Amino acid sequence: MAEASRILHTTLIPNFSTPTHKTPCCSPRSLSHPTTSHYYSRRATTFVRCSISTAGDAARTAEAANSTIPWGCDVDSLENASALQKWLSDSGLPPQKMAIERVEVGERGLVALKNIRKGEKLLFVPPSLFITADSDWSCTEAGEVLKRNGVPDWPLLATYLISEASLMKSSRWSNYISALPRQPYSLLYWTRSELDKYLEASQIRERAIERINNVTGTYNDLRLRIFSQYPDLFPEEVFNMEAFKWSFGILFSRLVRLPSMDGRVALVPWADMLNHSYHINWLRWIHFWIMTSHQRELSLQQIGHISQVSSCCHFVIAEKDAEKEALTAVQPFSLHNAIQVFISYGKKSNGELLLSYGFVPREGTNPRDSVQLSLLLKKSDKCYKEKFEALRKHGLSASQCYPVQITGWPLELMAYAYLAVSPPSMIGKFDEMAAAASNKTTSKKDIRYPEIDEQALQFILECCESSISKYSKFIQQSGSMDLDVTSPKQLNRKLFLKQLAVDICTSERRILFRSQYILRRKLRDIRSGELKALNLFDGFRKLFK
Numbered sequence: 249m250a251e252a253s254r255i256l257h258t259t260l261i262p263n264f265s266t267p268t269h270k271t272p273c274c275s276p277r278s279l280s281h282p283t284t285s286h287y288y289s290r291r292a293t294t295f296v297r298c299s300i301s302t303a304g305d306a307a308r309t310a311e312a313a314n315s316t317i318p319w320g321c322d323v324d325s326l327e328n329a330s331a332l333q334k335w336l337s338d339s340g341l342p343p344q345k346m347a348i349e350r351v352e353v354g355e356r357g358l359v360a361l362k363n364i365r366k367g368e369k370l371l372f373v374p375p376s377l378f379i380t381a382d383s384d385w386s387c388t389e390a391g392e393v394l395k396r397n398g399v400p401d402w403p404l405l406a407t408y409l410i411s412e413a414s415l416m417k418s419s420r421w422s423n424y425i426s427a428l429p430r431q432p433y434s435l436l437y438w439t440r441s442e443l444d445k446y447l448e449a450s451q452i453r454e455r456a457i458e459r460i461n462n463v464t465g466t467y468n469d470l471r472l473r474i475f476s477q478y479p480d481l482f483p484e485e486v487f488n489m490e491a492f493k494w495s496f497g498i499l500f501s502r503l504v505r506l507p508s509m510d511g512r513v514a515l516v517p518w519a520d521m522l523n524h525s526y527h528i529n530w531l532r533w534i535h536f537w538i539m540t541s542h543q544r545e546l547s548l549q550q551i552g553h554i555s556q557v558s559s560c561c562h563f564v565i566a567e568k569d570a571e572k573e574a575l576t577a578v579q580p581f582s583l584h585n586a587i588q589v590f591i592s593y594g595k596k597s598n599g600e601l602l603l604s605y606g607f608v609p610r611e612g613t614n615p616r617d618s619v620q621l622s623l624l625l626k627k628s629d630k631c632y633k634e635k636f637e638a639l640r641k642h643g644l645s646a647s648q649c650y651p652v653q654i655t656g657w658p659l660e661l662m663a664y665a666y667l668a669v670s671p672p673s674m675i676g677k678f679d680e681m682a683a684a685a686s687n688k689t690t691s692k693k694d695i696r697y698p699e700i701d702e703q704a705l706q707f708i709l710e711c712c713e714s715s716i717s718k719y720s721k722f723i724q725q726s727g728s729m730d731l732d733v734t735s736p737k738q739l740n741r742k743l744f745l746k747q748l749a750v751d752i753c754t755s756e757r758r759i760l761f762r763s764q765y766i767l768r769r770k771l772r773d774i775r776s777g778e779l780k781a782l783n784l785f786d787g788f789r790k791l792f793k
């Protein structure tokens with residue numbers, strides 16, 4: 249979950265070596281495990297195949313929205329939760345103080361069943377229950393082929409999930425997979441035309457398109473270089489785009505990085521049933537221990553904050569102070585039955601939460617919320633070429649996005665604005681400005697050019713207002729938007745997407761409104777200061793006359 253997008257960015261597009269074998273490494277008959285043909289006779293092969301649709305491709309759009317995979321359950325289903333709980337305890341999960349319940353926030357989640365004391369361990373998950381890139385494959389040969397081809401962790405795990413899921417009851421993870429959502433909430437499931445229609449105003453649209461392209465590219469790469477070479481191990485009825493959309497959707501919304509395992513990524517059944525919250529107003533330390541295989545040495549895993557939304561209690565999982573806190577933990581407090589326990593998925597904006605987890609927190613509740621403001625160098629600028637060159641030198645382009653928060657904007661954005669408005673006489677400063685506008689930590693960020701402050705702020709204000717007007721237009725039009733549906737099921741889906749889009753646009757616009765207010769005030773101060781200075785100068789002139 250946490251850091252998922254960053255991890256994906258660096259590892260998703262695999263750099264495979266060319267497969268050395270053209271045929272499966274072992275023929276079905278020579279398998280030590282059940283034979284491949286036997287395997288695949290048990291694989292689920294009944295689902296619809298489809299790929300991510302492009303704009304205008306209405307038929308495929310409808311198909312993409314409606315097709316599902318045959319494993320997993322509905323997002324709010326408790327049907328498989330008790331089977332999951334039982335299987336986990338049978339597999340070594342110690343008795344827990346939480347249970348899976350239907351909840352108000354996040355549909356299903358973990359709720360505390362007992363009073364919990366400060367310092368008490370709340371979650372215990374033995375590593376034997378983690379799914380990592382080192383997990384054993386039920387189909388050993390498939391795992392060996394991927395590893396031999398140097399497939400990185402993310403695509404490897406995505407393929408592993410599909411492989412195990414398709415084996416249904418024969419997989420060791422069948423109880424876990426049955427309790428996973430059949431269609432995780434994720435922008436991966438939005439078609440291109442839905443992204444264009446609903447997220448036109450938000451920069452998150454670009455991120456979603458990029459992510460979908462990455463996932464599609466990864467799947468195509470795997471298909472071309474590996475799956476097509478070993479069709480017995482990776483039949484297309486199972487290992488197709490729809491299945492990869494599902495598995496990447498699961499990874500984006502559930503994968504965690506484990507510092508205690510050298511930062512490797514893993515799916516942690518049970519812990520991944522915790523929903524997200526920012527409602528933190530009273531700190532408590534809670535420890536999330538992971539037992540080693542010998543269960544003697546305990547190592548600590550930092551996932552994030554655990555909080556309780558409806559009252560003033562919450563927990564923070566601490567890495568450094570854990571030992572100390574565990575010793576001094578004495579103060580008991582009460583959690584009523586069925587009170588949901590939350591963690592924080594990290595310092596993410598609402599857009600990032602929508603992108604990976606498919607939900608938008610209530611307006612104004614996310615202190616880390618930000619909106620990407622797009623700034624553009626004007627082509628009509630007399631020094632366009634020189635400015636563009638300076639930007640390029642520092643890894644930037646003529647159009648740049650910067651995150652704006654309710655508390656303000658980064659120094660880099662101001663530096664870009666200085667560059668955008670600086671006159672030809674300041675050509676000698678272009679390089680310094682472009683360097684400060686880049687995200688290189690070595691460059692000096694806090695540059696000031698009071699002589700062009702007003703123009704720079706005015707420039708940012710104009711960008712802000714142009715963005716606000718796009719949001720306002722969408723929000724206004726959304727009420728009467730033609731949803732273009734042919735069935736009640738489609739209508740529900742479109743209404744849901746539209747609501748998410750309105751929520752994200754409203755929360756992003758809110759930040760821009762705040763920036764607009766600050767910018768106008770600053771400009772008013774500058775202008776009234778200038779006016780005062782002008783009046784004073786006029787007064788002196790008259791005096792000397």
Ligand SMILES: C[S@@+](CC[C@H](N)C(=O)[O-])C[C@H]1O[C@@H](n2cnc3c(N)ncnc32)[C@H](O)[C@@H]1O
Pocket residue numbers: 249323353354355356357428429432433501502520521522523524525604605606607608
């Ligand atoms: C790690 S899973 C948490 C368990 C999940 N609720 C389940 O039943 O499988 C993350 C998913 O839970 C849901 N979720 C988590 N926190 C949420 C929140 N604050 N509001 C709405 N949905 C949330 C989203 O669907 C997200 O993709």
